[in-house]
Amino acid sequence: MNIIDFHTHIFPDEIAQRALSQLSEHSGDYRPHTDGTLSGLLSSMEEAGIVLSIVANIATKPSQVVPILEFCKKIKGRRIYPLISIHPHTPHGQIQEVIKEAKASGIYGIKLHPMYQDFEIDSSGMFPIYELIIKEGFFVVFHTGYDIAFPGNHNADLERLAHLAGHYPELRIVATHLGGWRQWDRVSKITEYENVYTEISMTMTEMTEEEFLSVLSVFNPERVFFGTDSPWTDQKEMVQRLMALPLTSELKEKLLFRNALNFISLWSQGQSH
Template sequence: MKSRSVIDFHTHVFPDDIAPRALKALSEHSGPYRPYTDGTLKGLLNSMDSAGITLSVVANIATKPTQSKAILGFSRTIVSERIYPLVSFHPENSPDEVYEILKEASSSGIRGVKLHPMYQGFAIDDRAMFPFYEMIEKEGFFIVFHTGYDIAFPGNLQASVDRVRALAEAFKNLSIVTTHAGGWRQWDRVEILTGYDNIFFELSMTVTEVGKEAFRDIILRLPGERLFFGTDSPWTDQAEMIEVIDSLSIPDALKEAILYRNAEAFLKTYRSMPES
């Protein structure tokens, strides 16, 4: 295995007592995708060790307003030099509740939020969400959104690239990390996002849909300095996804930027990272 650093910007884990039923429920709507880990922190760390991954960003989603505080608590227990968890909130949480979550997260070195429009019942550019975005921007957090379509919500456009563009226009100082190369199964339209310096592109679940040649073409249409490697673990194998990047006919410097350098520079803004 090559001795190098890799950051996976899109993973999922659950508390040990919840992981089995969470994976079972999610697997019912995951199409051809099946989990490669048991969904626990230990399972992810074992996968990271096997793949040679330095750090994983763990995305948590509050599907109910009552889950937001529990996710905060879980995130605070797993944050480490190898795990950067994202907190979440639900649109039905009050502004005061969200503010408290952000403050407590920041005190633990966490300054990222994950939101999933379909699972949480909102549109990315819904003006009812703007007070939350203003708070996130003011407190110096970034947001990771599920973007594009979703395998469990066919035809749903709550996270469309057009809505992402509208948000980026409205909040020019808010760092927005799109998942799935800008928008899952909207790859013919993601170039409308490339002109916004506050939009970043995590790349998971793209090559598995379009193949290596088309994946390479998508990468080359996006800004190379704003691309993040991601796997959506446990739904793909981390080691296999690194091998995909290594196998692409793109410059070695771009591979290194995707696998580590871009995310390293980005996360240094939001936490202290060891020098490589």
């Protein structure tokens, strides 16, 4: 069975070790399972039988937006689909140029992290960015729910995501971590919105099998993708865990491959609907 991992992270070789070391200080019990490089991810993918990984990048300051774009252009290929990142304080004209250049390279996805980038998901100050994302036919991947590195931060709460999804029904949203990390008792707030998709990273490590299946059942099975948040979990182990669940072969195939393929194919063809 082909597999797509919708949530991974890598860094340029020259900073990967330092980046993982810094992030590990705020990751609780989670430790990296690769060295954080492209080659490390590709090796992990081979072990796990993964044919394509979506690589999420986060610009924690405006000066990182263009270097991240260049990194995305460099790593994009048959097995890697990278997401650019926009910082909320990036000048609007520069955002337009970055999105234009990303589109020319066949990249149609943006990753935003409300904690690391210090914004509330439904803040009106973000609306011009969301409107540009809609206009240019991009999709946006948000970190949603709690973040272990930012205790007490509510920027990505599911109530905020629901407000945004309702305000911009044309905005295609991927909410990470099966709706919102450690806010799984609240996912019903977002499942009614047809523009909201999700992926399952960092969930099977946090919930019992019964809890995971219960939360999974709340979502439209066509809008859920497999994800690992590699390097923070082991890709092969997460594939094995999903395969061991009492789900139909058809649903496993949708989660592991078909749903993500259908989603990405829309943007690979330059379409947003």
